[in-house]
Amino acid sequence: MSGIIINAKQVAANIREELKVKVNKHKEIKGRVPGVAAILVGNDPSSVSYVKGQQKTASEVGVEYKMFELPAESTEEEVISLINELNDREDVNGIIVQLPLPKHISPDNVARAIKPNKDIDCFTLDNTGKLFRGEKCLLPCTPKGIVRLIKETGIELVGKKVCVVGRSNIVGKPVALLLLAEGATVNICHSKTKDLKAETLNCDILVSAAGKANLITADMVKEGTVVIDAGVNMVDGKLKGDVDFDAVLEKASHITPVPGGVGAMTTTMLIENILEASLEYEQ
Incomplete structure (x- = not known):
C-alpha cells in the first residue's frame, strides 16, 4: 500500500494565512509592517531562485522585503559594511545573507556581523549556542x-x-x-x-x-x-x-x-521568524 504524500504546500499556505492576520495586527500596534533585508552576492542560480520564493511569500503575507544585490567581486569588508548598516536600521527586523557566498568571502565572518536579534536563520554564534542549550532564540x-x-x-x-x-x-x-x-x-x-x-x-x-x-x-x-x-x-x-x-x-x-x-516550509518559516524578530527581539 502506498504511503501518504504530505501536502507541505497546503500546510505552508495555512500557516501563511495565520501570518497575514498577525502582520496586520503588528501594523496596528507598531504603525508599520515587519521588514526583512536579503543580501545576494553574485548570481548563484539556486540563491536567485530562493530569493524569488522569499519575495513572493513576503508579498503574500504583507511583509516588506528589501533586496540588496552585490556583485560577485565584492569584498568581505563591503558585505559586512552593508550588514552593519542594516543592523542599525529600524525598518529592518531581519537580515538574511544568501548562501553560498563567493569563495573569497567567509560565511562565518559574515554571520558574526549580523545582530543576533536580526539573525532570522540562526547563523550567529549567539543563536546557535542558545539552540544547543535549548534556550529561546530565532530558529533555523x-x-x-x-x-x-x-x-x-x-x-x-x-x-x-x-x-x-x-x-x-x-x-x-x-x-x-x-x-x-x-x-x-x-x-x-x-x-x-x-x-x-x-x-x-x-x-x-x-x-x-x-x-x-x-x-x-x-x-x-x-x-x-x-x-x-x-x-x-x-x-x-x-x-x-x-x-x-x-x-x-x-x-x-x-x-x-x-x-x-x-x-515549501522553509520560506514560510523565514517570514514567521521576521515577525517574531520584530515582536519579541526588537531592541
Whole structure:
C-alpha cells in the first residue's frame, strides 16, 4: 500500500494565512509592517531562485522585503559594511545573507556581523549556542519547518526513534537538536557511518538532508516509516531529493516530495521568524 504524500504546500499556505492576520495586527500596534533585508552576492542560480520564493511569500503575507544585490567581486569588508548598516536600521527586523557566498568571502565572518536579534536563520554564534542549550532564540528556517511539518501532519514525536542523515550546520545538526527537544530519540548518520542501511531500518522517522540524490532506497526503509526528504540535488537540470521517491512511497506511511515538500516550509518559516524578530527581539 502506498504511503501518504504530505501536502507541505497546503500546510505552508495555512500557516501563511495565520501570518497575514498577525502582520496586520503588528501594523496596528507598531504603525508599520515587519521588514526583512536579503543580501545576494553574485548570481548563484539556486540563491536567485530562493530569493524569488522569499519575495513572493513576503508579498503574500504583507511583509516588506528589501533586496540588496552585490556583485560577485565584492569584498568581505563591503558585505559586512552593508550588514552593519542594516543592523542599525529600524525598518529592518531581519537580515538574511544568501548562501553560498563567493569563495573569497567567509560565511562565518559574515554571520558574526549580523545582530543576533536580526539573525532570522540562526547563523550567529549567539543563536546557535542558545539552540544547543535549548534556550529561546530565532530558529533555523529549514529545521524549524521540518519539525513544524511533522507536527502539523499529526505525527507524534515523543518517544519516537528518529534517524537524521546528514550533519551540516544548516540542516542536519540543528534539526537533530529540535527533534531532541520534542522528546524524540535521535540518531545522526553521515558519510562515515559504517552501515547506514542498518541505522535507517531502525527508526520510526527518517529525515534525510545529505545532499546526495537517491541515497535513500526502498530497501533502507522499513514498512510504516515517516520519511522527510530535505535533500536538494540538481540531476539533469531537475530538482531531486535524497530519497528514491517512487520506490520508498510504497513502504513509507508518510513521505515528502521534492520539490513541493520541505522547501515549501522553509520560506514560510523565514517570514514567521521576521515577525517574531520584530515582536519579541526588537531592541
